[in-house]
Amino acid sequence: MFTGIVEEIGTILVANTGLERDNTLRIGCKLATSDAQLGDSIAVNGVCLTVTAFETDWFEVGLAPETLRRTNLGELKVGSSVNLERALAAGRRMGGHYVQGHVDxxxxxxxxxxxxxxxxxxxxxxxxxxxxxxxxxxxxxxxxxxxxxxxxxxxxxxxxxxxxxxxxxxxxxxxxxxxxxxxxxxxxxxxxxxxxxxxxxxx
Known part of the structure; x- marks a missing residue:
């Protein structure tokens, strides 16, 4: 669950999309990985994605074919800017509105x-x-x-x-x-x- 309050703008470092399988993005960031764990959810341009690898200043996510069909993530290139938001933590103020990260x-x-x-x-x-x-x-x-x-x-x-x-x-x-x-x-x-x-x- 997210709120739609963007925490930071990230940068695409690697964009492997349009493949039959193993479509991935590596995204440079400052805040999103500050408390990250493998398997965490991060919204990338409003798409709820799972962290599959990370370091202090980047993280990677996998993209299912359905995600590429329904969103703009397949259009991203190295250097593209993206909105990033970590999943809502219990006890935090609820700004914005209920956002699932399931793009329509x-x-x-x-x-x-x-x-x-x-x-x-x-x-x-x-x-x-x-x-x-x-x-x-x-x-x-x-x-x-x-x-x-x-x-x-x-x-x-x-x-x-x-x-x-x-x-x-x-x-x-x-x-x-x-x-x-x-x-x-x-x-x-x-x-x-x-x-x-x-x-x-x-x-």
Missing amino acids: GTGEIIAIEPDGESKAITIRVASALMRYIVEKGFIAVDGTSLTITRTTDDSFGLAIIAHTQAWAIIGQQQIGDTVNIEVDILAKYVENIVRFDRKLLAE
Whole structure:
């Protein structure tokens, strides 16, 4: 479980992807390995991954084919920046929102406009995801917990404050970039409950 509060920006040191097996990433970091153990979970661009090897300033993770199909991790290259967050520790304050690290799909940045010190960013996603996205609701974009400012039939808007621009990779991203999207799990639970209620009423 994560909160969507990015702890640091890491750097891809080795990217072995697009292989039939043994797809891996090695990620340079300062904080993420400070208390790491083999088997720990770290969110990389919002994707919950398992630490398979580490030293003081890097860690490695394996990537399943499903992960490469559903996320933007297969597009990463040596030197790419990634958001990193360690799993939530018991007793810590819960900032952001409940983020599982289970990416639902990807979106494309289609507009970036200045808004004072903030940036207004628009992201286009598949219609299958838009049903879970509501104005003023939560969403995780590359693992960053953000509030939705507006919606259309196929896109949503975000207001990215100066702090978030400096602390997460969304401040570096450009129009056309692919981002990982995890919708609010509560929306999916509600949909499932309603579906089963309708099924019971129909029987």
